[in-house]
Amino acid sequence: VQLQASGGGLVQAGGSLRLSCAASGRTLSDYAMGWFRQAPGKVREFVAAISRSGVNTYYADSVKGRFTISRDSAKDTVYLQMNSLKPEDTAVYYCAATRTYSDYGVRVPRSDYDYWGQGTQVTVSS
Numbered sequence: 001v002q003l004q005a006s007g008g009g010l011v012q013a014g015g016s017l018r019l020s021c022a023a024s025g026r027t028l029s030d031y032a033m034g035w036f037r038q039a040p041g042k043v044r045e046f047v048a049a050i051s052r053s054g055v056n057t058y059y060a061d062s063v064k065g066r067f068t069i070s071r072d073s074a075k076d077t078v079y080l081q082m083n084s085l086k087p088e089d090t091a092v093y094y095c096a097a098t099r100t101y102s103d104y105g106v107r108v109p110r111s112d113y114d115y116w117g118q119g120t121q122v123t124v125s126s
Helices: none
Strands: 002-006 009-012 017-024 031-038 045-050 057-059 067-072 077-082 091-099 120-125
Touching (some): 002 091, 017 091, 031 077
Antiparallel strands (some): 002 017, 067 077, 091 120
16 A cells, blocks of 8 residues: 655644545555654654544644544545644655554554555644
8 A cells, every 4th residue: 555645734833733644545444544753863753543433543642632633535635633732843744654464553652554655744833
C-alpha cells in the first residue's frame, strides 16, 4: 500500500490543522494505522494510533486531549485532527500502516509499521 499524507502547513499557536492520509494500491480497511512525527534533530516519535475497526485509539501523552485520530472507511482515509497546537508540535508528520487481522488492536512501536507516507510539514509559530 502507498500512503499519501497531506494537510500540513503554518499555523499560529492555539490554532488547528487536520492531516489526512490516503492510500493507493490497497484499501486501508486491512490495516491498523498510526501517526508519527519527527522534529529537526530528533528521532521519529509516536503520536497516535487507531485500530483497523476504528474502535480503539491511543495517544502519546504529549498530544492527549488535543489531537484526535479517526478513520473514514467510505473515503478510505485516516485523519489527525490537531487542536490547541503548540510550537513544540512543529515537525514533519508521517502516517503509517501495518496489516493486521485484529479489528481492535493498536500499534505503538515504530517498528510495528510496515508502510510509511512521505510526510507533511506542520509548523506552529509562537
